[in-house]
Structure formats: C-alpha cells, structure tokens
Amino acid sequence: MQISVIGCGRWGSFLAWYLNGIGHQITLYGRESSRKFTELRKTGTNGLVTLDEKMNLTSDLGAALKSQILVISIGAQSFRSLMEQLSSRDLAGKTVVLCMKGLEAGTGKRLTQIFEEYRPDTPVAVWVGPGHVQDFTRGIPNCMVIDSRSMQVKKELVNAFSSDLIRFYYGDDLIGNEIGAASKNVIGIAAGMLDGLNKTALKGALMSRGTREIARLIRKMGGNEITAYGLAHLGDYEATVFSPYSHNRRFGEAFVRGEDYGELAEGVATTKAMLTLGRQYQAELPISDAVNRVINQGEEPNRVLSDLFLRSIKMEF
Template sequence: MNISVIGCGRWGSFLAWYADRLHHTVTLYGRDGSKRFAELKETRSNGLVTLGDSVQLTSDLSRAVQNAQILIISIAAQSLRMLMQQLSVLDLNDKAIVLCMKGLEADTGNRLTQIVEQYVPKTTTVSIWVGPGHVQDFTAGIPNCMVIDSRSPEAKEMLVQAFSSDLIRFYYGSDLIGNEVGAAAKNVIGIAAGMLDGLNKTALKGALMARGTREVARLIKAMGGSEITAYGLSHLGDYQATIFSEYSHNRRFGEAFVRGEPYGELAEGVATTTALLRLSELYGVEMPICRAVDAVVNQKAEPNRVLTDLFLRSLKKEF
C-alpha cells in the first residue's frame, strides 16, 4: 500500500521504517528548516532508525498526500489543528487518516479525532493507533501490543491487516473516546511518576498507578466512553512505558522539573494537563493527580508538599 507519514520525529521516523519493513511504499514528510529532517536527508538516520533507500523523503506536503492510501500523522498534538488547516485544501477523499500521537488540545479540550473531523470530507476515515512501545525496544526486536480504534470497522480491519507483524500485535479498539482520552492522560501520570522519582518517592508509584487509572476511568465514563477502557492498552497497559521506562519523555520531564534541571524534549503531558482540567470542570469529575501536576508545573507550587498531600494526608475509602 502507499503510505505517507507526516512528521519526522522519533516516532514518525520509526513508523516510516516500520511500514517499509512491511514492504509498503513509504513517503516520509518533514518541514523545510527542520533539523531532524535535514539530518534524515543527509544521513538517512536519526540515531534510532536508519531508513532504507526505498523510503522517499519530501518536504512537499501536497506530494506526500497525493498518492497516499493511508496518511499517518505523528506530530506534536498542539500542532495538529494548524496541520489540518494545511491539509484541508488538498484532496483527502477516500484516504485513511491514522493518528499515531497522544494528546488533547489544550485550548479546547478537544480529542484529536474531533479536530481532524472538522477539516476532512465524509469519505475520509479517521483512526487512532495507540498503546505501549518505544522505538528503542522495537528496533532491538522486543515486541509489544497496541490498539487501533476508529468509528469505521472497515478502517480498523484494513489497518490491522496492513500493520500487523512479529513486532506489533494489534487489538481492535471498541471505545474511541476512552482510547483517545486514556492514551493522552497516561502522559500526565508519567509526569507525576517522574516527580516521584525526582523526590525519591518512587515507592508511591503503585499508588499512583491505582489512583491514576481510577481517575481517568471516571472521566472517560462521564464523557460517554467505557470506564473499563482505562484498564486496557491505551492507558494502564502503557504505564510501564510511561511511568517506569528510561525512554519516557514525560517521566524524565517530571523528574528533571522537580530537580530544577533543564529538559529539552517535548513532554505532551504538560499541555494535556491543561486540557484534562478543562474536561474535569466541563464533566464535573475531580482529577486530583492531574490537578497536582498542574499545581507543580504551571503554578510553581512546592512539589514535595503537593505530592505528599496528594498521597499521604487524605483519609477516605479506597472505593
């Protein structure tokens, strides 16, 4: 199949590498002026993956879209609306758009599929590809399980068939709301986990996992999804890769933040915290972990006090 990947970060580049490994015809799009894309054009490598000569590289968005049957988008969540404005003037009819990214729009609380659907024709299907997995593990041959979800059963079937391999086993999602919110919210839990690491309170990660999943499950249910989805691969199933892994940007950001150290990589959970608090107010769901992360990161509250209050000072029933 003809597949174009929009976004040349570590995950987008991996997806181009992965699709090429499955013998699809692959084009990878990157912006002019992007240092990452310039490096890929010069060396075919970003230090994590090396792209074969069969992968076409382009900075022409129209060219990337034109012949693609499947359009994979893997960019920063807060940049999605701007990209969709650019894509909306191109012919997207009958294409399958797959969002391989995790986040919510900070300004509106919108799910990413909601943003895409504002700009595409009715013949375009929109799906998500979420769940655990780091590039470093996949390229080392370590497999994992992931989820593809969509309102279109036909799109789910087509995508699972197109991308299943010995590296990734896909499950068919049945709760688009729950899988989108769960996948985005796990990054906020990842930041909280990093804060616990940075404060030498790593033992509290068990409590974080238990309470974090319940918190997100309540929101998913209030939004019309199934609360059991929070216990699936998009959220709880992604905790190892987000809360414990050395490769997790969100965990590493939280750890660096409480230690007062700079951290230059994108941590999607920061903007997602803002979006989740917006949804928390809209749906009347209390989200104490999310509020604690916001207090530390955005309101400059003292991390040790906030996290101690969160886990150790309230007396209440567990369920």
C-alpha cells in the first residue's frame, strides 16, 4: 500500500523504515526547517535507521497526503497545529493512524478528540504499545495495539502492518488506550525519580499504584479500567519504567539529581494534561500530582516520593 508517515523524528523514521521493510510504498514527510529532516536528507540515516532508496523523503505536505494511509508521529503538543493544516485538505478515502503518546497539555484532550474536531469525516486509529526503536532495529519483536472506533479500520490496519517483528492486538477502548499510552510517560518520570533517589525497589509499588491511578481515571472518563493493565499502559512499563532508553525515565532521574537533561520529556506536558483531567473528572491522581509538585513546583523529591509511598498505613485498594 501507499503509506505516508508524517513526522521524521526518531519514531516516525522508524515507522517509515519498518513499513517499507514489510513491503509498502513509503513517503516520509518532515518540515524543511527541522534538524532531523535536514540530517535525513543529507545522510540518509539518523543513526538508528537508514532510509531505503525506494522511500520518498519529502517536505511537501501535499505530496505526503496522496497516500491511502497517513501515519502521524509528531510531538503531541504540535498536533493541533498540524490538524489546522489538514482541516482544509482532501482526505477522501484515507485512513489516519496516530502513532504518538501524548495528550494536549492545556486541555487534557486525547489526540483522536482533537483529530475529530477538525476531521470528523475521516476514519482515525491509534497505534500504541511497547517497543523501542533500538530493540526493533536489532530484530527484537514486540506486541502492539491498534485501536479505532471502526472494526473495519482496525482489521485493515492490522493486516497491513503485521509482521514477525510487530504482532498487533485489536484494542477495544479508545479512551483507555489513549489515556494509558500517554500517561505511562508520567509513570516513567516517577520511575526515573525513584532510580535517581536510590529507591529503585519502590518501582514495584509504583507499578501497582500507577496502574490503579490510571485505571480509576479511565473508568471515570467512560473507558474500561482494565485497559490500564493492557499493552498500551502496563505493557509499556518495561520500555518506560525499566529501560535505559526511556527518555521519560531518564528525564526523571536526571531531574532529581539536578543534572541537565537538555530537553523536556513528553511526560512533562502529559503531567499537566493529567492534572486537568483529574480536576475535570474528579479523579485522584497522586502520582501525577507528585510528579507535578517536584517538576513544576520545586518541591523536594525525596520528601514527595516518600510521602507518596511510605507515609500512611492504609487499605491497599
């Protein structure tokens, strides 16, 4: 099939490489001004994947929009501005797949909600779940999830995207899968903080309480709480809570050690979105709240995290 990947960052470039490798015709789109686009155009590689000659690398959005399937993988906070660009385009007959893990910081909105504000006419799906580019390119397989309101869209995409490297499961809870996929980055920051404070052993308790927190929120939002325990959230903890590659974990670790990390991890914006959702749905989110207090309010991390796990004796559930 003709597939365009919108976004040529680490993950977008990988998606293009992967989909090309399983036989699709790929257009990879990046902004002319982006450093990563320039690097790819100049060298044909980003150090993780090397673009195949067959692939079409372009900064012409119109050219990218000709494919049947559009896979979008950009920073979640830039998604609305992309949708503004897509709002007036002809997308007839196309399917859009969002392969991103985030929420709009200011509003707490899920990305398919933003998509449907602009393009209620176009079928949209999400592609979430575990996996690091560094593992996939070494041939280490993983399981991921495709979710959409439409069973037909899910089937079409699972058939088109499956391989020995990535085995897809059908999701059945768009709210749960989007919230779960985004919020695992917040849990990842908390995990990094525990690592940085020499409290790695508490990552067990973090997993138990983190999944509960997200399950409760998903239920209050009208999703299925069990989705928090699926591939998109708990299933992504190996890659987030434990992996040396996880940006969010490393960001949390560097933060509590007072080291400069260079850039904000995606989970920082997601933390803001989570607090918005917590207020909106009256859900208690103690871990998201703790991450926010440490990162945005300058509270002392050791005290905040000790309070979170070790203060009061209570019933487990």
